[in-house]
Amino acid sequence: MNVLVPVDDSDPARAAFEYAVSNASDTEITALHVIDPYETSVSSWLGGQEFPKKLEEEGSELLAELEAVAADHDVTIETDTVVGKPAQEITTYVENEDIDEVVIGSHGRTGSSRVLLGSVAETVVRRAPVPVTVVR
Numbered sequence: 001m002n003v004l005v006p007v008d009d010s011d012p013a014r015a016a017f018e019y020a021v022s023n024a025s026d027t028e029i030t031a032l033h034v035i036d037p038y039e040t041s042v043s044s045w046l047g048g049q050e051f052p053k054k055l056e057e058e059g060s061e062l063l064a065e066l067e068a069v070a071a072d073h074d075v076t077i078e079t080d081t082v083v084g085k086p087a088q089e090i091t092t093y094v095e096n097e098d099i100d101e102v103v104i105g106s107h108g109r110t111g112s113s114r115v116l117l118g119s120v121a122e123t124v125v126r127r128a129p130v131p132v133t134v135v136r
Contacts, residue, residue, distance in 0.1 A: 002028045004099045006090045006124070009062055012105030016135040017066055020103045021073040030078040031066050032093055033059040034086040056081070087123035094128050102128050106136040 005020045007013045020029050035055045063079040070077045082089045094102060107118030125132045 001026065001100045002030065002098050003101050003103055004030050004032055004090070004094060004097070005103045006032050006034065006086065006105075006120075007062060007066060008033065008086075008105075009058075010105060010107070012107055012118075012136060014105070016103045016105040016133075017069065019133070019135045021070045021075045021077070024073065024075045028078065029070070029075065030080060030097070030099070031063055032090065033063055033079070033081045034089045035059055035081060035083045036086050037083065038085060087120045087127070090120070090124050091127045091129075094130055099130055101130055102132045104132060104134055106134050 003020055003024075005013075005017050007017055017031060020027075037055065059081050063081070067077060067079065080093075082093065090102070090104075093099070102124060104121050104124055105118075106121055121134055125134065
């Protein structure tokens with residue numbers, strides 16, 4: 001079984017990842033980080049680094065942290081990074097790769113705890129051709 005876990009640096013995404021690695025018997029897990037240049041504000045990258053490079057570095061750091069979390073559970077994961085709109089990139093990834101299930105956080109960095117289901121998670125639930133588990 002191949003499980004895709006879309007990740008950003010939010011608590012729900014980390015909870016989804018923890019859920020996936022905790023239940024990973026005979027499961028291959030891919031942590032997918034989507035760099036969304038459309039949502040990131042100009043002020044977040046005005047620190048002397050080039051915009052794409054800063055986002056790539058932040059994504060690499062996040063995936064390295066998650067690899068360490070997986071190792072703590074004696075699980076080896078695959079990681080991947082893509083650029084684009086998160087919901088679209090996640091569903092495209094599922095369609096193009098051998099993915100059997102998606103485990104996703106209920107909302108990401110920009111989600112509000114008052115929102116039951118973030119727009120990315122909601123779109124993935126509606127469009128993914130495989131079962132989707134939403135973790136809060």
